[in-house]
Amino acid sequence: MSTSTIFQNMYHFYFNYHQYDMHSVLTTSVFSRRIQFAVRMTVSFLVGSFLAYGVPFNNLLALQYLIPVMSMLSIQETFGMTIFACYQMLTAIVPISIFLYIVQKIGLGYKDYLAGELVLLISSLFVAYKCSQVQNRKIALLIIAIFFSTIVNQANLPSTFIFILLELFVIGMAVAIVVSLLVFPLFATFDIENRVNYCLKNLQNMQTLVLQAFLCEDQMSAQVSLARASTIEQMIRTTMSLITARLVESTLEPSRCLQRIFNRRHRHLIDLTIQEQEDFITSLMFHTSSLQLMVKQCQFNEYHTHYARELRATLVHLDLCQTTVISSLLSSTAINRDEFNGRLADLKQALDTLRQVSIKARLHQVEHVLESGLTIRSEDHLSHAFFFYQIATIARILMRVTTGDENKSFFQEIKDQRKKKQKKKRRTLVQWLKPQWPRFVSAFKSMVIIGVGSLFVMVPGLAKVFENGQWILIALCMTQGDTVGGALTTMKMRLVGTLFGAMWAYITYLAVSDNVYHTFGMLVPWILFFGYLKPLPQWGYAATVACFTPVLITLGRIPYGDTLPAGNYALLRIEENLIGIAVAVVLTIAIFPVFAIDVLKNNIDTTLQLCRGSINAMHAIYDKLFENEQLDVTIVDVEKQNEQGIKSFIDAQRSRFHQLISGQRALIGHTALEPTLWWSKNSFASDRYSMLAEQQIDMFRMLHNIDHILLRIHECSNTSENHIKRLQLYADGGFLPASLHNELRNLSRQLSDCVGLWSSYFTLTQTRFYRIFRNFSFKRTKLNESDLSKHTQYLIELNQTIYRLQNQHQESVNRLLDHYLTCLTQGEALSDFIPYADNMNVYIIFMGIAALYYSTTQLARNALALGTNIHTIFELETTTLYRPF
Numbered sequence: 001m002s003t004s005t006i007f008q009n010m011y012h013f014y015f016n017y018h019q020y021d022m023h024s025v026l027t028t029s030v031f032s033r034r035i036q037f038a039v040r041m042t043v044s045f046l047v048g049s050f051l052a053y054g055v056p057f058n059n060l061l062a063l064q065y066l067i068p069v070m071s072m073l074s075i076q077e078t079f080g081m082t083i084f085a086c087y088q089m090l091t092a093i094v095p096i097s098i099f100l101y102i103v104q105k106i107g108l109g110y111k112d113y114l115a116g117e118l119v120l121l122i123s124s125l126f127v128a129y130k131c132s133q134v135q136n137r138k139i140a141l142l143i144i145a146i147f148f149s150t151i152v153n154q155a156n157l158p159s160t161f162i163f164i165l166l167e168l169f170v171i172g173m174a175v176a177i178v179v180s181l182l183v184f185p186l187f188a189t190f191d192i193e194n195r196v197n198y199c200l201k202n203l204q205n206m207q208t209l210v211l212q213a214f215l216c217e218d219q220m221s222a223q224v225s226l227a228r229a230s231t232i233e234q235m236i237r238t239t240m241s242l243i244t245a246r247l248v249e250s251t252l253e254p255s256r257c258l259q260r261i262f263n264r265r266h267r268h269l270i271d272l273t274i275q276e277q278e279d280f281i282t283s284l285m286f287h288t289s290s291l292q293l294m295v296k297q298c299q300f301n302e303y304h305t306h307y308a309r310e311l312r313a314t315l316v317h318l319d320l321c322q323t324t325v326i327s328s329l330l331s332s333t334a335i336n337r338d339e340f341n342g343r344l345a346d347l348k349q350a351l352d353t354l355r356q357v358s359i360k361a362r363l364h365q366v367e368h369v370l371e372s373g374l375t376i377r378s379e380d381h382l383s384h385a386f387f388f389y390q391i392a393t394i395a396r397i398l399m400r401v402t403t404g405d406e407n408k409s410f411f412q413e414i415k416d417q418r419k420k421k422q423k424k425k426r427r428t429l430v431q432w433l434k435p436q437w438p439r440f441v442s443a444f445k446s447m448v449i450i451g452v453g454s455l456f457v458m459v460p461g462l463a464k465v466f467e468n469g470q471w472i473l474i475a476l477c478m479t480q481g482d483t484v485g486g487a488l489t490t491m492k493m494r495l496v497g498t499l500f501g502a503m504w505a506y507i508t509y510l511a512v513s514d515n516v517y518h519t520f521g522m523l524v525p526w527i528l529f530f531g532y533l534k535p536l537p538q539w540g541y542a543a544t545v546a547c548f549t550p551v552l553i554t555l556g557r558i559p560y561g562d563t564l565p566a567g568n569y570a571l572l573r574i575e576e577n578l579i580g581i582a583v584a585v586v587l588t589i590a591i592f593p594v595f596a597i598d599v600l601k602n603n604i605d606t607t608l609q610l611c612r613g614s615i616n617a618m619h620a621i622y623d624k625l626f627e628n629e630q631l632d633v634t635i636v637d638v639e640k641q642n643e644q645g646i647k648s649f650i651d652a653q654r655s656r657f658h659q660l661i662s663g664q665r666a667l668i669g670h671t672a673l674e675p676t677l678w679w680s681k682n683s684f685a686s687d688r689y690s691m692l693a694e695q696q697i698d699m700f701r702m703l704h705n706i707d708h709i710l711l712r713i714h715e716c717s718n719t720s721e722n723h724i725k726r727l728q729l730y731a732d733g734g735f736l737p738a739s740l741h742n743e744l745r746n747l748s749r750q751l752s753d754c755v756g757l758w759s760s761y762f763t764l765t766q767t768r769f770y771r772i773f774r775n776f777s778f779k780r781t782k783l784n785e786s787d788l789s790k791h792t793q794y795l796i797e798l799n800q801t802i803y804r805l806q807n808q809h810q811e812s813v814n815r816l817l818d819h820y821l822t823c824l825t826q827g828e829a830l831s832d833f834i835p836y837a838d839n840m841n842v843y844i845i846f847m848g849i850a851a852l853y854y855s856t857t858q859l860a861r862n863a864l865a866l867g868t869n870i871h872t873i874f875e876l877e878t879t880t881l882y883r884p885f
Helices: 003-015 030-054 066-074 079-105 113-130 134-151 161-182 188-214 219-240 243-252 255-262 274-296 302-330 337-372 378-401 410-423 429-433 437-458 460-465 470-478 484-512 516-533 540-560 566-590 596-626 643-671 686-717 721-732 740-764 768-773 785-825 840-878
Strands: none
Touching (some): 030 161, 030 516, 030 540, 066 540, 079 113, 079 161, 113 437, 134 161, 134 437, 134 470, 219 274, 243 643, 274 378, 274 643, 274 686, 302 337, 302 378, 337 378, 337 840, 437 460, 437 566, 484 540, 484 566, 484 596, 540 566, 596 643, 596 686, 596 740, 596 768, 643 686
């Protein structure tokens, strides 16, 4: 390995900017990223500790240990998230610090229990109401808890005590920011690009496997490739799940500047913002998954064998050209634009060749059918048209994003971004001050929980028994969540982390006693280990608690010497956390409970409404693009948008849909921990809800395909007006299926009714607590048997629609073949009576129409599967028929 290669590997490893043609496990593995994060957390602890104990601070009141604790709490996986978290925490704790300073100045301090309790409740209510993010709310409540638990028991505190606390918090945050920037920095911008590159490489591998499956001779051989493709698909989905969150984290990073500095080798090839990269990769994922779906359902009969043999060489060549283009984008070596344009030209030529060969193959198939007296099954024709359309769409997306505006300057991009931000609607003062009932109820619940916890601090008898009881109050502050399931998850993780951390704290004391620097040495390997575990979703908060608990116990007891045995400190911490968690469990369930199942159902309701809007948009987009005289836009406002506006509308819908689905998957895990006594007659069917999320994805994917196909047909129809009229004559003569407008109108209405009914089911079965305290609805609603019967009838009608669409298209194919046979017997050539034989745009439209009918049929199938699953879920939740023994 050359010196330049070693240096390049070290450079990419340190800055976490990956090149996927290096084949270096060191720079691209999950293991190395976790090790880097563990090192960042450990360095943050060491810097904070030496700053707290090595530099003489005045008036720290033996609270120096808060600096390393806050540095570990503040440091996040990416630099953008660290900045974002610190910014939000500062906006929460600075105003509350000013308020608490005024409180102490006016005398509501030592031994003034009633006034102190009242101020504590008011301040916690305000913080819980204004802090929408759980983590910021916890930190703000933490500083309030430390302030009151300290001030109530110490008479000689300086008047600036709250600002001393604020100083410790700010120093810890500053340490986290500096370390996150200097030690193995992982910018959210780079993490998005790394994930996009990973997904792009594996999407190409997935497509190659799907094409191999398509070209197989039999179903069993294809299943092997499809199984491998499904494994890669799951890997891609897991990688993509964090991209949306990373987009939020990157808002405080100079993303375009970082891209231009580190990605200058390929900026002339593909120059997309991180938001455009996310749109690009999700669009590719949609179409590649659609391609996989078709091959899974493909019938390996004579019709398929004919196309596979005719197109084998062309498909392999197209896949090779596409692989070459993607390899150029991921290459670590610089490629000039002329060379890259040559590879793009090869891809375009391969795509044109595929279309020409597929036209010939289709003409040969038609000729063979006419000579043999056989027929073409509608399913075969539609599915293969859908396959070729997806192949062409993937290649076109790749060519479009690599043809950027090279004349656009960096400053022009900044101006464009500023204009976009100015166009965004901002909340008015009235909207900002308008009270929100659900947030107030949640804030009131937090206030009550804090009030109960403060009794262990404010009441002298309880405070004496539990050694001032401050850690009970802190445990109640730090285990709050937006839902019962989320809070119980946090409590479980905090308990596990506290047990591990307390044990290591006692071991540390036995090993090094009260020596501060030796204590640092004992804590370093511990923080390294749990810092490695923290990025794991199942460990997350537990690993954080396990990291800072021994710091709190060991460094927190040093100023007090041997007033209590070291083992008592550890046991006391476990005891107080157990009491705090036990109280939190009772209060979380007893006071205005917001169950995760309710939030999950609300999320599903919102997702279904988004699908309903997309269903109506499907029909509205058709009317807009083709200027239908019966334009009827009621829900989706697209009549004033141009084609580019419609594309942006579709992309925004897709992005919002992915956010909702990601939320659903997290809520399913929280709901599984909740007690189901209050809302369900049976246990929570997590497998059914997981299946529900996948079925929603399948349904939305077909809606996206339909919109995309409509745009493509419209694009080609503008360049082939005469041939479009000829195709319309075919439709009027009954040779093609009935009017697309009527089909989309009827299906849109039917699906809209179904989705509306499903949405109402999730609303009706929410718990009474949620309806009263979140929706402010006191009406008692029940799910009637007549509603279930109506749902069954909808499913029957939807199933009938599927068969009607299949039969209708089969009849049109038969009529079209009869027409071809008549023309052929009259001595006409195939190119004379087949409109797409000599025109590529007409062929694209013809294939687009077939792909549109296939997508429409699949949409109905997916909706039927989704409706059947929803029906089963509600039977499980509302009846006793399936109660286990």
